Amino acid sequence: MQQELTNKLQQLYEDALSTCQQGSPADYIPALAKANAQLFAVSIASQQLTTQLGDSTERFTLQSIVKVISFMVATEARGVEEVMHYVDLEPTGDAFNSMIRLESSKPGKPFNPMINAGAITIASLLHGTTPNEKVDTVLDFLEQLLHKRPSINGEVFLSEFDTAHRNRAIAYHLKANGFIVGDVETALKAYLLLCSIEVTTQDLAKMGLFLATDGEGAPFISPHILKITKALMMTCGMYNASGKVAAFIGIPAKSGVSGGVLACLKDATIEGHHGAIGIGLFSPAIDDVGNSVASMHMLKQLADHYHLSYF
């Protein structure tokens, strides 16, 4: 059922919308730079209800948000022990594309699956030998969850593939240290294709609800893997602002440089929504760390107003 908008939610949305100009769209991926910085959409989904604010049908690429999904799919396929042989579960405090710890810490194992190094390793662990076969395992999962197969934005993929010098360096460094399974270019291409999967905030809210309900009634991911995934979102999901997001918002969330944010709440109340809730947000203007300014403002206001912090 689609919810009538309350004045409060509308007011929080308008307040957050006014913060868009404090950021700007990511420009290190050329195709993302031309996004309309004024776009802002919020979707809230619970088992009873969905709420849409702004342009919730606008499509954007998942970018780093896909790291949550590919981690779940790879870990379901391989098991926690095998995955942890290749990727740790520790926050870094560094930028998402940092390479420093691959060299400064021995044996150069990526610290967690939410940074680029960890996500490229995870892409190498997905079943399949070609990039498309690997990506299909994630698309299959999303198709079951969303009841439609998401598309890949070819322009964004090519734009990033052509300029992926840093990710390529990370991938080869990982390979040299034994943390890429199989062909390194295959892992890199799979990772970049995964980042280019297109969604709307409505899709993100459904993904959030899936996580929030511990996978109830949706494609199977073991409960212990969902628990690890949400812990990773809380500790590592918001780049090197993860600690502050945990402290001041207190909701497991994952953002991407296209301006999307995925959040989930196990048991909360937001207007007519009660119980497990998924939230999807999107606004392309991001801050220095890489988090969407309006989306984070909205999430903070929601957390304060509806007492959503886990702590």
Ligand SMILES: NC(=O)CC[C@H](N)C(=O)O
């Ligand atoms: N933070 C992000 O969203 C990064 C994803 C982007 N595709 C990259 O690898 O740089």
